[in-house]
Amino acid sequence: MANFGESDDLVSAEFRGVDLSGARFVESDLSRVVMRGVDIAGGDIDAPWLFEPGSTLLVNGVDVVSFVEGQLNQRFPGREVRRAQDPDGLRAAWDALERTWAATLRRAAAAPAGTVDVSVAGEWSFAQTLRHLVHATDVWLGRGIMEAAQPFHPLGLKHGGDTTATTDYAEVLVARADRMAMVRDFLAHVTAEDLDAPRKNPHNPDHPETVRSCLHVILEEEWEHHRFAVRDLDAIEAPPAA
Incomplete structure (x- = not known):
C-alpha cells in the first residue's frame, strides 16, 4: 500500500x-x-x-x-447555540454543553472496563479526548482570555502530544471537571463589555481575537470533540460484522 x-x-x-x-x-x-x-x-x-x-x-x-x-x-441539542453573542446566550450554550457531556460521561462509565482507553482507527481514546479538552481550555481561556503565562495542566494533551504515557482516568476526570468549572465560573460573571475586549490569538499573537471569539473556539472544540467521542463509542459498542 x-x-x-x-x-x-x-x-x-x-x-x-x-x-x-x-x-x-x-x-x-x-x-x-x-x-x-x-x-x-x-x-x-x-x-x-x-x-x-x-x-x-x-x-x-x-x-x-x-x-x-x-x-x-x-x-446534539444545544449545539445550535454555540455561537451565541451575548452573556445570557453563552451561559445557556455552556449549560447545554455540560448536560450533554454529563450524559456521555455516564455512558462511558457504564461501558466495559477499559473502554475509555480504546483507540478507534488510530484516533484519540475517550480519555485522551478529555485530556485534549483540558488543554484546549487552558489555551483559549487560560492563555487567550485570562492571558496567563503558564495556564497548562500537566494532563492536558495537545495535537502531536505524547499519547503513549499511562494516565489514571480518575485523575483525568478531576482535571476535566476543574477546567469545565473554570469556564462556567468565568461565564457566570462575564458582561457584554467583557465580551468585546480585545485579545490575541494564543497560537498566532498577530491575529486579533476578542473574549467572545475565544469563547466561541472553546465551544466549537467542545462540540466537535464530543461528536468524535460519541462516534467512537458507537464504533466500540457496535456488534462485530458477520
Whole structure:
C-alpha cells in the first residue's frame, strides 16, 4: 500500500482513472478538491471546519453544508447555540454543553472496563479526548482570555502530544471537571463589555481575537470533540460484522 506524508507535494495533482477505494486521508487539506464522475458510495467525510462562514460542499451541484449543520443540531441539542453573542446566550450554550457531556460521561462509565482507553482507527481514546479538552481550555481561556503565562495542566494533551504515557482516568476526570468549572465560573460573571475586549490569538499573537471569539473556539472544540467521542463509542459498542 502506498503512503504519502507531509513531504509529498500533491497540491493541484490530477488523479485520472485511479483506484482510491479504501484510501484514508487523515488531517489532510482537501479544500477546493474537484471530483468528477467518481464513485463515493460508502464514503465517510469528517470535516470539522465545514461550518466556518463561507464554506461550501457541493454534492452533485447541491450545497449540503446547511443540511449537515441541521442534522448535527438535531442529533446534539444545544449545539445550535454555540455561537451565541451575548452573556445570557453563552451561559445557556455552556449549560447545554455540560448536560450533554454529563450524559456521555455516564455512558462511558457504564461501558466495559477499559473502554475509555480504546483507540478507534488510530484516533484519540475517550480519555485522551478529555485530556485534549483540558488543554484546549487552558489555551483559549487560560492563555487567550485570562492571558496567563503558564495556564497548562500537566494532563492536558495537545495535537502531536505524547499519547503513549499511562494516565489514571480518575485523575483525568478531576482535571476535566476543574477546567469545565473554570469556564462556567468565568461565564457566570462575564458582561457584554467583557465580551468585546480585545485579545490575541494564543497560537498566532498577530491575529486579533476578542473574549467572545475565544469563547466561541472553546465551544466549537467542545462540540466537535464530543461528536468524535460519541462516534467512537458507537464504533466500540457496535456488534462485530458477520
